[in-house]
Amino acid sequence: MTVSQVSQVEVRGAVSSHELVKIYGNGPTAVRALDGVSVRFHAGEFTAIMGPSGSGKSTLLHCLAGLDRAGSGTVHIGPAELGSLNDTRLTRLRRDRIGFVFQSFNLLPALTAEENILLPMRLSGRELDRTWFATIVDMLGLRDRLRHKPSELSGGQQQRVACARALVGRPDVVFADEPTGNLDSRTGAGVLEFLRTSVRELGQTVVMVTHDPVAASYAGRVVLLADGRVAGEIFQPTPESVLGALSRLGA
Numbered sequence: 001m002t003v004s005q006v007s008q009v010e011v012r013g014a015v016s017s018h019e020l021v022k023i024y025g026n027g028p029t030a031v032r033a034l035d036g037v038s039v040r041f042h043a044g045e046f047t048a049i050m051g052p053s054g055s056g057k058s059t060l061l062h063c064l065a066g067l068d069r070a071g072s073g074t075v076h077i078g079p080a081e082l083g084s085l086n087d088t089r090l091t092r093l094r095r096d097r098i099g100f101v102f103q104s105f106n107l108l109p110a111l112t113a114e115e116n117i118l119l120p121m122r123l124s125g126r127e128l129d130r131t132w133f134a135t136i137v138d139m140l141g142l143r144d145r146l147r148h149k150p151s152e153l154s155g156g157q158q159q160r161v162a163c164a165r166a167l168v169g170r171p172d173v174v175f176a177d178e179p180t181g182n183l184d185s186r187t188g189a190g191v192l193e194f195l196r197t198s199v200r201e202l203g204q205t206v207v208m209v210t211h212d213p214v215a216a217s218y219a220g221r222v223v224l225l226a227d228g229r230v231a232g233e234i235f236q237p238t239p240e241s242v243l244g245a246l247s248r249l250g251a
């Protein structure tokens with residue numbers, strides 16, 4: 001990779017927020033879910049967001065991914081500032097430049113695994129890179145499952161289909177919200193291993209919300225939230241270091 005390619009990837013995958021504030025409701029019942037969050041997710045990094053229940057993890061992920069709008073502050077995905085985009089352009093950015101993996105897989109039951117994987121590309125009218133598709137399908141061990149419908153797949157296989165769908169369009173960033181929440185620990189480990197490999201070998205940027213210190217230990221960095229603020233970070237996390245940090249936050 002040349003220097004200019006490296007810097008292009010840097011710009012492509014970097015996600016950041018500056019002084020992000022999100023308040024739900026108003027008056028005496030208002031909840032300040034995000035209270036000035038400034039955080040940066042570098043290109044080609046796997047970062048986990050953790051914190052006690054109600055600390056703002058899902059709200060932050062939704063604001064970073066353009067699924068929800070913040071009250072004030074900014075979010076950048078590469079050079080794009082989400083607050084400056086109208087709804088149509090924001091929808092297009094989500095569709096074309098972000099991959100999503102949710103706890104509940106979110107596959108369409110009437111479509112085969114292959115059709116599910118290719119749906120976002122078809123909707124955006126983008127041309128499929130067949131070699132890239134084959135690389136991802138093989139990394140996820142899905143080659144002999146492509147013609148099956150979701151109901152004919154195990155939970156782990158369904159989540160691997162969701163991972164393939166998230167990556168096939170070469171998104172700038174993949175946002176994963178509790179991706180192993182519905183999986184047993186062995187099956188979940190396979191999904192986490194794939195996310196980690198996509199970062200190490202494919203240069204993907206992954207931001208994942210999780211409650212699970214073991215899941216977080218697959219990331220290169222953990223960002224800790226408490227009461228809607230960044231409360232610290234852990235590099236090269238282990239389940240023990242994450243548990244210790246969480247218990248210090250009162251989780």
Ligand SMILES: Nc1ncnc2c1ncn2[C@@H]1O[C@H](COP(=O)(O)OP(=O)(O)OP(=O)(O)O)[C@@H](O)[C@H]1O
Nearest residue numbers: 024025031033051052053054055056057058059060
């Ligand atoms: N739609 C909403 N309306 C009102 N309050 C909300 C809404 N969504 C979240 N909140 C509140 O905002 C705060 C942050 O919620 P959020 O779901 O982001 O936390 P979390 O860290 O993801 O929690 P958990 O770990 O329990 O999933 C909480 O106090 C929550 O009750």
